[in-house]
Amino acid sequence: MDRLIGRRQRQAGRLVLVVCAGLVAGAAAGWGATAANPPFFEDSQTAPQTFGIAQPQNAAKALKPAPATPSEKAGIDLATVTVPEVRLAAVDRDALLKEDALNERTGQTKILRFGIARPLRVAAANGAWYDAGEGARLWVSDVVSTGALGLRVHFDAVHLPPGAELAVYGANDKSGAAGTLANGFAGFDRRLERFQGSEAQAERTDFWTGTLPGERVRIEYLAPADAAGSNALPFAVDNLQHVYFDPVAKLAESLIRNKDAAGPCHNDVTCFPEWADVAKAVSGLGIIFAGGSGFCTGQLINDQAADFTPYFLTAHHCLNTQKEATTSEYFWLYQTPTCNGTPPDINSVPRSTGATLVSTSANSDYTLLMVEGALPDGLFWAGWTAARIADGTTAACIHHPSGDFKRISFGFKDESSACPDVNNFVRISWTDGPTEPGSSGSGVFRLDTHQLFGQLLGGPSACGSETFDCYGAFAATYPKVKNPLRKGWDDAYEPNNTCAQAHQIFTGSVKNRVVKLLDPDWYKIKVPAGKTLTARVNFINANGDVDLDLQGPSCDGDPATTSRTTNDQEIVQLTNRTGTATFFYLKVYLASDTRNTYKLTTSIR
Numbered sequence: 001m002d003r004l005i006g007r008r009q010r011q012a013g014r015l016v017l018v019v020c021a022g023l024v025a026g027a028a029a030g031w032g033a034t035a036a037n038p039p040f041f042e043d044s045q046t047a048p049q050t051f052g053i054a055q056p057q058n059a060a061k062a063l064k065p066a067p068a069t070p071s072e073k074a075g076i077d078l079a080t081v082t083v084p085e086v087r088l089a090a091v092d093r094d095a096l097l098k099e100d101a102l103n104e105r106t107g108q109t110k111i112l113r114f115g116i117a118r119p120l121r122v123a124a125a126n127g128a129w130y131d132a133g134e135g136a137r138l139w140v141s142d143v144v145s146t147g148a149l150g151l152r153v154h155f156d157a158v159h160l161p162p163g164a165e166l167a168v169y170g171a172n173d174k175s176g177a178a179g180t181l182a183n184g185f186a187g188f189d190r191r192l193e194r195f196q197g198s199e200a201q202a203e204r205t206d207f208w209t210g211t212l213p214g215e216r217v218r219i220e221y222l223a224p225a226d227a228a229g230s231n232a233l234p235f236a237v238d239n240l241q242h243v244y245f246d247p248v249a250k251l252a253e254s255l256i257r258n259k260d261a262a263g264p265c266h267n268d269v270t271c272f273p274e275w276a277d278v279a280k281a282v283s284g285l286g287i288i289f290a291g292g293s294g295f296c297t298g299q300l301i302n303d304q305a306a307d308f309t310p311y312f313l314t315a316h317h318c319l320n321t322q323k324e325a326t327t328s329e330y331f332w333l334y335q336t337p338t339c340n341g342t343p344p345d346i347n348s349v350p351r352s353t354g355a356t357l358v359s360t361s362a363n364s365d366y367t368l369l370m371v372e373g374a375l376p377d378g379l380f381w382a383g384w385t386a387a388r389i390a391d392g393t394t395a396a397c398i399h400h401p402s403g404d405f406k407r408i409s410f411g412f413k414d415e416s417s418a419c420p421d422v423n424n425f426v427r428i429s430w431t432d433g434p435t436e437p438g439s440s441g442s443g444v445f446r447l448d449t450h451q452l453f454g455q456l457l458g459g460p461s462a463c464g465s466e467t468f469d470c471y472g473a474f475a476a477t478y479p480k481v482k483n484p485l486r487k488g489w490d491d492a493y494e495p496n497n498t499c500a501q502a503h504q505i506f507t508g509s510v511k512n513r514v515v516k517l518l519d520p521d522w523y524k525i526k527v528p529a530g531k532t533l534t535a536r537v538n539f540i541n542a543n544g545d546v547d548l549d550l551q552g553p554s555c556d557g558d559p560a561t562t563s564r565t566t567n568d569q570e571i572v573q574l575t576n577r578t579g580t581a582t583f584f585y586l587k588v589y590l591a592s593d594t595r596n597t598y599k600l601t602t603s604i605r
Contacts, residue, residue, distance in 0.1 A: 135225030170212030309488025544593030
């Protein structure tokens with residue numbers, strides 16, 4: 001088990017076992033406030049705080065067609081051919097589940113292992129080449145990890161040439177023999193990820209896909225005409241994550257064997273409509289670490305500017321390096337549509353991939369991230385309080401126990417000497433519903449104001465033993481995250497939200513610009529008479545769909561020209577026919593998501 005879980009399990013197990021030791025040793029172990037620990041805010045009237053805020057509808061949101069695969073765009077019908085495959089043998093799922101059960105009993109970690117790493121080698125010879133027209137060629141191969149519920153695939157040494165495209169997709173359909181996916185992928189609910197040979201993606205030399213459903217994924221590589229003469233692939237496929245854990249199956253089994261196991265002790269969050277908004281802030285969190293995949297919980301939290309920067313709070317023992325942040329995957333809105341209704345398939349919920357590590361510390365077991373992958377509509381940014389919370393304060397926690405759909409547990413803030421440090425952690429004693437592996441990192445909220453005041457470290461609670469858990473205190477965390485939480489990340493050109501505030505630029509490039517929801521960026525550039533302005537924005541479309549408009553000498557009326565594709569680049573061009581040098585105006589804005597970064601390049605000829 002130690003070999004598979006690696007540093008993550010050793011760290012998590014050590015940290016949470018300290019909590020358990022507190023059940024016996026209590027204050028005698030020396031846990032308590034020390035001068036070295038950051039102080040709590042003593043007065044809720046002076047402690048910084050925010051309240052939650054709902055994501056507004058993006059007025060610029062465009063209904064764009066779903067992207068096609070390279071084979072579809074080239075008119076190549078892969079359903080009529082036999083695509084070569086690389087197949088890995090089945091894993092010993094029973095042995096893995098026994099390891100997990102032992103860890104759950106002895107370690108009391110609230111991280112859930114749900115996948116394992118498997119080495120893989122896919123070479124050009126493992127696929128087939130097809131003529132894609134106009135000198136381009138298409139390479140296709142399937143990867144199969146027998147019996148997997150889902151796969152994540154790792155690409156290394158990536159250097160896609162300009163104009164190239166890499167597509168990876170999976171399917172839910174298992175219509176083939178022995179439950180394997182029928183070759184051809186005909187008539188399935190596809191989940192597609194695209195990676196382009198674009199300037200914005202040139203620095204992404206290695207990456208993981210998100211989780212693709214089923215035991216099979218298909219890889220398509222489109223080589224453009226000027227790079228199609230070689231059979232070498234501009235990437236390596238060297239590893240995959242094999243998802244083996246099914247919380248629904250575990251629940252069904254536990255209901256038969258033990259009436260007090262998983263399901264009956266948990267509360268469906270949808271049955272508590274007063275928590276509907278906060279629930280939309282909470283997400284399942286997948287992380288790749290040494291040897292496998294872990295599942296935790298976390299939540300979007302508001303900043304004091306309420307500008308929808310996607311700050312995401314979870315636990316340090318779940319994730320604490322930039323490498324791990326890059327692999328993070330967020331499962332949004334995984335909850336029932338009605339009280340005790342049928343939950344959605346986790347493969348069907350919206351997802352985001354990747355984040356920037358903002359701040360982390362083991363002292364109060366927190367990690368603050370900024371999600372980079374595009375967010376779906378309809379989310380919520382939870383409020384928080386940096387005040388010390390009094391004993392007896394009623395509270396609730398929204399979480400994903402055992403990686404299952406969203407639940408809510410109720411309790412109160414208790415005397416906290418059973419936790420590792422009363423200055424950095426708070427104890428929540430449960431009155432209705434516990435937590436489980438998969439719940440780590442989930443927030444605990446005041447029942448009256450719905451403000452977060454901590455995130456789950458761990459503890460002995462479980463179905464049939466609804467005792468207590470320890471949470472990293474947000475009052476101890478706040479001094480370390482107060483700067484990013486004052487306002488979201490933006491660039492030095494603000495405010496340039498309107499045409500009247502347009503920032504003047506000159507030919508050349510400006511990098512690392514930030515565009516946000518309800519906060520477009522405007523620029524102006526003087527164009528000589530008879531000359532043509534060309535403007536280009538480069539960005540990663542998967543992190544938010546950016547569009548570009550170009551106005552003529554006036555901001556009034558419709559734009560003179562627009563670029564609104566689903567690629568990693570938008571280009572506009574316009575000639576000055578006014579007879580005199582005049583300003584043209586550029587508008588960079590989001591068609592989806594809440595935030596993205598971009599590079600703007602202009603030239604005049």
